Amino acid sequence: MWTPKYRYKVLFGEVRIRVRDIIRQVCSEMGVNIVSGALSRDHVHLFVEIPPHISVSKFMQNAKGRSSRRIQQEFEHIRKRYWGQRFWARGYFSTTSGNITDDVITAYLERHTAPHGQASASRPDPTGIRR
Template sequence: MRYSKSAHTRFYHRYHVLWATKYRYKILQGPMRDRIREIIIQTCSELGVHIVKGVLARDHVHMFLSIPPKHSLSNVLQRIKGRSSRRIQMEFPELRKRYWGRRFWARGYFSTTSGNVTDDVIKQYLELHSDK
């Protein structure tokens, strides 16, 4: 396991996140798919978020992200989803007329964390290092 670092911290924060298009419309294809990929990469780069792995399906996005501790997962996803939704709707105006109004992504997201340390291992570690 390789830890990331910033000025005063070392961390290993990995999140598996998933979010979908509104109504699970299968429209993530062609030039729109490429543009969404570019926007997500650019947004993550600006935030200092490392994309470990990412997959765009036709109606949802899976990402495995390393997020620095100064950012919360909800704020990172708010920026990614908000920025990509706005730009895609500006660049592909036919979406508004054909599919829906102002939202491109469905509300919310799924997330889970990844790590090699279980709750039991942490409890054992703390018990061994407590003052007796």
């Protein structure tokens, strides 16, 4: 889980779609499997399977770095808002699914994006991050 700097609610519309596509591309290039994911207006949740030869920090460096650079290049209003060339806030939250099951994490992500905390009736996008 990670957030845009100052937790501004900028992940909507074309920016949201582009962030999703960039993250999918980074995952594909690194051999990371997206199990599930959710984009809120002010943060990103990903449930991924990272190969053992790639560290979590390396994956996050690539995902956040590449998406930050491309988003600022492609969207002038983002470049003006984040004038310090940093789109994402420092840090991220990461944990393993060892103590809880994958189903619990997936259910959390589905509830997280559903309105008013209701479980989503639709199935997640099999390619990963939902709109």
